[in-house]
Amino acid sequence: MSKAQPQGPRTIVITGAARGIGLATATILAGRGHRVVMSDIDGDLASEEASALGERASGYGLDVTDRDAFREHLQMVEGEFGPIDVLVNNAGIASASVNILDQDPAITDRTIEINLKGVMNGTIEAIRLMEPRGRGQIVNVASLAGVMGVPGLAAYAASKFGVVGFTESVRSEFTDKGLSFTCVMPGPVSTGMMDGTSSSPIVSMLTPKEMAAGIVAAVESGRPRVALPRSSYLLARLTSILPPAFGIRLGRWTKIDRIYTHIDPAARAAYEERIRR
């Protein structure tokens, strides 16, 4: 059951908010009168986008892999804007490769550092601030690749399975302390992360705005899980309980197995280069 959420404007920190789903989420939340802190490794772009959203939004540089920097960032936000009501751990990267041996080991490590350890850093430091107050919400953005294996995204799936397991676990640990936890599991969303990938006839691509609307609804209701599109979530859950040989056949039949293994390198080059920077 969702916990009752406080009414009125809240202070919400969103990581990876300079682009994509994070930016779309910040845009809707600022438009609904919340105070939005947009944190991104690309601090200049976060500040620029925040300025465009008006006085309810502010942009800052933050590398979520740096635990001390994350703690100081959250403390700075509280000093500036008061208690943080919601932290959305959204920053993430996805590098596609034919298989895990084909992936640069440095990017494999970075995937775990950002997508899993970055989410853990933020969650732990936010719990430290929220627990004494007995209120607060942490929204962790995982993926449908956090409930089913995806060829071409092995390290990414490992990081996202980690986010799902971590979020479900801390929810149980702090359920009686007034804190709420939301695990977000998006299917493909049309951001830079999907550049140059293939498509499957049965998987629809959401816009960042559609995905953000689901996250905003969870922020305002305290819903514990958001999985969109619903049909893809059910397919992912089904795949995860089928015997593996069936799951692999289903992936081939639906062409889901090609989404991240049959890449247009030219169309993907800018994204892959950006996440290596």
Ligand SMILES: NC(=O)c1ccc[n+]([C@@H]2O[C@H](COP(=O)([O-])OP(=O)(O)OC[C@H]3O[C@@H](n4cnc5c(N)ncnc54)[C@H](O)[C@@H]3O)[C@@H](O)[C@H]2O)c1
């Ligand atoms: N796009 C999809 O299809 C899809 C599907 C499922 C889940 N997701 C998840 O949604 C989240 C947002 O992805 P997106 O599609 O908007 O990608 P995006 O690339 O458009 O945005 C990600 C943002 O994270 C920032 N970032 C990267 N490393 C960072 C770090 N170390 N510290 C702080 N910020 C950092 C980037 O600068 C960028 O602005 C990710 O966690 C991603 O895994 C995306």
